């Protein structure tokens with residue numbers, strides 16, 4: 001009987017790709033999602049890729065009774081926790097909604113895990129905990145700076161809650177994964193990123209511009225202290241990121257009888273790319289020029305951040321395998337597929 005793993009937020013962008021990676025590794029993923037930021041078509045895509053229905057519960061992580069029932073009924077032995085609000089700008093406008101949702105969900109999950117006796121947890125954290133780093137690339141011992149947004153703060157507080165629970169001796173074995181910039185889609189183009197409304201993030205904005213949904217891309221500033229003046233980020237293919245969750249879960253399960261454990265890993269490619277480099281690479285991928293112009297800086301953007309991901313390679317045996325070109329090609333294929341799908345009656 002394969003090990004059942006609860007994937008909260010499993011119908012979301014990173015969650016759905018992690019469902020694929022878990023199944024490919026022989027785990028039995030169980031999706032638990034309130035669909036506040038996803039679409040039924042993602043479940044259809046998962047079914048088509050996996051050739052079977054993925055157990056899915058439409059419920060909220062702050063609903064303790066519902067969560068307790070699913071963890072018991074599905075004999076869950078490990079959890080990958082994605083379910084959270086994640087729009088940086090929105091979190092600045094609605095901080096209390098973000099603290100309530102993101103922290104309440106994690107606390108409820110931990111209570112259920114401890115009551116049922118589930119020990120292994122992979123927590124979705126973020127490179128935003130590094131703020132504007134003094135040194136690059138950032139390592140896991142780079143200073144965690146005051147968060148630049150309530151969203152980023154919920155990730156920092158989440159990590160601290162988990163570390164404190166383990167330090168207190170609670171029977172939890174936890175790995176926090178600090179993501180850099182997830183982009184791309186599964187190579188089948190049957191699942192991908194589904195930004196609700198106008199995309200905040202660069203790559204979905206690029207693909208929507210290329211397909212004609214947006215008139216042009218605005219590059220937010222080209223006067224940063226970087227080689228071409230535009231911001232540098234560590235863009236990681238979402239399938240590489242998904243596979244990192246499997247490597248982290250495998251690492252926990254290899255701990256055997258060890259009751260408590262906490263660790264943190266950067267999950268990035270270790271390579272920085274500027275906004276203009278992403279634009280140029282996308283133009284190679286799509287074979288067409290992208291309409292863009294330079295606009296003013298976006299507040300809160302840091303000039304450059306990218307990962308030193310050597311700790312994950314050394315301890316988890318994981319490293320990013322796919323290139324920026326691969327990710328943009330998969331993102332473009334997904335955009336074209338999704339526009340056809342959403343145009344159907």
Ligand code: WQD
Nearest residue numbers: 088126128180181200201202205218219220231275298301
């Ligand atoms: C990337 C670069 C923009 C849009 C996000 C999340 C963060 C974390 C990582 C989860 C920046 C520029 C963007 C546009 C642009 N995710 N840009 N025009 O801000 O690095 O971080 O992913 O934890 O929480 O916010 O990603 O894609 O928004 O921006 O020029 O229309 O692209 O200025 O330099 P970001 P992003």
